[in-house]
Amino acid sequence: MFRFTIFLLLVPLALSAQDRPAPPQGPSELYFLSVGIGEYHPATPGEDLRGAENSARLVAEALVDAGARGGILLTSNLDGGETERMVTREDMLTALFDLKRMIRRDGARAPRIVFYAMGHGYGAEDMRGIFLMPGNYAPAPRHLTQTGIASLINHALWDVDLLASQVFFRTDESMRHFDDFEPSEMIPDPDDFLGSMIRIAERQGDLLAIDAQRRRDGAYAYGGNPPVPFIALFDNCGTSIKQDLLIQGGPLIQGLTSLMGDFYAEFTNEGRAIYAAPPGQLALDVRVPDRFGGEGRMGPLALRLLDVIAKSPKPVTLAGFEAAMRADSDLSGYDAGWAPFLHPGEIVGDTRDIELLPASSSDKSFEHRFGTGQEVER
Numbered sequence: 001m002f003r004f005t006i007f008l009l010l011v012p013l014a015l016s017a018q019d020r021p022a023p024p025q026g027p028s029e030l031y032f033l034s035v036g037i038g039e040y041h042p043a044t045p046g047e048d049l050r051g052a053e054n055s056a057r058l059v060a061e062a063l064v065d066a067g068a069r070g071g072i073l074l075t076s077n078l079d080g081g082e083t084e085r086m087v088t089r090e091d092m093l094t095a096l097f098d099l100k101r102m103i104r105r106d107g108a109r110a111p112r113i114v115f116y117a118m119g120h121g122y123g124a125e126d127m128r129g130i131f132l133m134p135g136n137y138a139p140a141p142r143h144l145t146q147t148g149i150a151s152l153i154n155h156a157l158w159d160v161d162l163l164a165s166q167v168f169f170r171t172d173e174s175m176r177h178f179d180d181f182e183p184s185e186m187i188p189d190p191d192d193f194l195g196s197m198i199r200i201a202e203r204q205g206d207l208l209a210i211d212a213q214r215r216r217d218g219a220y221a222y223g224g225n226p227p228v229p230f231i232a233l234f235d236n237c238g239t240s241i242k243q244d245l246l247i248q249g250g251p252l253i254q255g256l257t258s259l260m261g262d263f264y265a266e267f268t269n270e271g272r273a274i275y276a277a278p279p280g281q282l283a284l285d286v287r288v289p290d291r292f293g294g295e296g297r298m299g300p301l302a303l304r305l306l307d308v309i310a311k312s313p314k315p316v317t318l319a320g321f322e323a324a325m326r327a328d329s330d331l332s333g334y335d336a337g338w339a340p341f342l343h344p345g346e347i348v349g350d351t352r353d354i355e356l357l358p359a360s361s362s363d364k365s366f367e368h369r370f371g372t373g374q375e376v377e378r
Contacts, residue, residue: 002009004033005106007021011206011316017106018170018174018175018221018224018225019223019224019225019297020224020225020226020227021223021224021225021226022211022226022350023110023227023228023229023270023350023351023354024108024109024226024354025110025353025354025355026109026355027110027264027315027358027359028067028110028112028315028354028355028357028358029069029106029109029110029111029112029115029163029277029358030062030063030069030109030111030112030113030114030356030358031068031069031070031071031099031102031107031111031112031113031114032059032063032066032068032071032072032099032113032114032115032116032366033071033072033075033095033096033099033113033114033115033116034057034059034060034063034071034072034073034117035075035087035115035116035117035118035119036052036053036055036057036073036074036075036076036117036118036119036301037049037052037055037072037075037076037086037101037117037118037119037120037132037133037134037371038050038051038052038075038077038085038086038088038119038134038135039074039076039085039086039087039118039135039306039371040086040133040135041076041086041136041137042115042233043138043139044120044133044135044137044138044139045120045138045139046120047180049118049119049120049237050296050297051118051285051299052075052118052119052299052319053068053075053076053077053300054115054288054294054296054297054298054303055116055235055285055297055298055302056073056074056075056116056118056242057075057119057232057300058112058164058288058292058294058298058302058306059116059214059233059302059305060073060305060366060368062305062306062309063097063309063366064092064362064365064366065313065359065362066307066309066314066358066359066361066362066366067357067358067359067361067362068114068358068359068362068364068366069106069108069362070099070102070175070364070366071099071365071366071367072095072098072099072105072366072367072368072369072370072371073366073367074087074091074092074369074370075087075160075368075369075371076135076371077368077370079130080166080375082183083151084374085187085370085371085372085373085374086136086371086374087119087134087135087136087371087373088136088137088371088372088373089134089137089155089157090136090372091369091372091373092117092134092136092157093161093180093182094134094299094372095155095369096115096162096165096175097165097179097180098214099113100169100179101179101210101227101248103171103174104176105169106197108171110354110355111171111228112167112228112229112230112231112272112306112318112354112355112356113228113229113230113231114151114230114231114233114356115162115166115230115232115233116232116234116301116302116305117132117233117234117235118235118236118299118301118302119132119133119135119160119235119237120132120237120238121133121156121157121234121237121238121276121279122135122139122152122239122240122241122280122331122369123146123236123238123239123240123241123279123280123281124146124149124240124279124280125240125241125278125279125280125330126146126243126256126257126259126260126278126342127149127241127256128257128259128260128261128264128279129158129159129160129260129264129279130157130158130159130234130236130238130275131152131156131157131158131238132157132159132234132277132374133156133157134156134157134237134260135371135373136371136373136374137155137156139152139155139156140319140361143155143156144241144242145242145243145244146242146243146244146245148190148246149187149241150187150188150190151189151190151191152187152241153169153184153187153277154184154189154191154196155321155342156189158182158184159232159234159273160183160184160263160264160267160357161163161182161183161184162184162232163232163264163267163271163273164181164182164267164269165181165182165189165292166228166230166270166271167217167227167266167267167270167271168181169224169227169228170221170225170226170227170228170341171213171225171228171312172220172221172225174214174219174220174225175213175225176223177207178207179208182311185199185200185203186203186204186342188200188253196368201213203253203331206346207251208284212367216325218348226260228270228349229270229272229351229356229375230270230271230272230316231271231272231274231318231322231356232272232273233274233275233302233323234272234273234274234275234276234299235276235283235285235299235300235301235302236274236275236276236277236283237282237283237284237285238277238279238280238281238283239275239282240280241282242343243281254312261343261344265271265343265344265345268342268343268345268347269345269346269348269351270348270351271347271351272318272321272322272342272345272347273342273343274301274322274325274341274342275301275340275341275342276301276341277341277343279341283299284297284300285297285299286298286300286303286331287297287298288303289303290305291310291359292310300331300340301325303307303330303331304324304325304340305325307324308321308325309357312322312324312357313355314358314359314360315355315357315358315359316355316356317352317353317355317356318347318351318352318354318356319347319353319355320356321356321357322342322347324338325340326340326342344375357366
């Protein structure tokens with residue numbers, strides 16, 4: 001529980017640095033990051049996932065057509081696959097941080113974020129979370145266990161990192177020191193325990209010092225700093241973490257389950273996280289329907305997103321988007337009873353009714369980036 005205690009100390013700092021006014025209700029200024037991890041190192045469990053890159057591209061194109069002001073598409077397969085470039089953890093985090101800088105650069109008054117990712121993953125039912133596998137990461141067997149999960153947190157991409165990164169985001173410059181913060185950097189890495197503890201202490205000290213200085217300077221926004229509502233879509237294909245603790249379902253596991261449930265409730269009240277399958281269960285890709293004019297395979301949440309954009313009257317509120325994503329839909333290759341997974345919880349009232357998808361289309365384009373990794377990390 002020690003590793004989570006450090007995190008709990010930082011959450012109030014991030015969220016209480018300024019008062020939280022309601023998010024702006026004006027016309028949506030939509031931004032997105034769409035990630036497709038299709039290329040994997042041969043040592044990584046699981047085959048290459050060709051539908052991932054297809055899904056990410058289709059999502060990016062659909063969001064631009066829906067009126068997005070800016071976005072980043074991140075995939076592997078540079079030069080049409082002639083040169084392998086695998087998407088790394090750093091590629092994904094850098095793209096998310098750069099998206100925040102884009103929002104500030106544009107001076108967006110009512111920004112919203114859609115994050116989409118498809119790739120192989122692992123799920124921890126007891127922690128209620130998933131871990132997205134970077135293309136260049138081959139997890140050691142000990143990483144894929146309950147007792148080794150701290151190593152997995154430090155090497156894979158934890159959904160908590162992605163959610164917290166958006167929950168802590170504020171557009172005012174006074175909060176930019178949290179732009180590149182992710183909770184996993186506060187969790188000691190067993191593969192480098194001493195070094196990671198030193199980095200944690202330094203990072204914590206830096207954040208506290210910046211906060212104190214900005215308070216002294218009166219630099220925080222007058223009247224508070226509103227959150228940026230978001231939707232995070234995980235087209236996760238995740239197998240389960242091995243349960244190897246000595247006492248299955250004992251007090252430690254029950255306490256951890258309760259703690260992580262509280263985390264996810266906090267992380268999904270300014271936005272929503274929607275998963276193709278519950279943590280630890282598999283999700284299959286589907287054939288791209290003829291109505292979208294595509295070929296190959298795609299993730300079920302990507303198909304749902306395209307359906308929502310094609311069928312919903314504009315604009316679409318955040319609550320309306322969530323309801324449409326959960327509604328019955330024609331998903332070729334799935335049983336009729338299939339439905340996405342959401343953590344229990346409610347969006348705060350003043351966020352539910354904000355405009356997520358704009359009323360009008362856009363003539364903007366998106367930036368296409370490619371993974372930078374070639375060597376396996378283990």
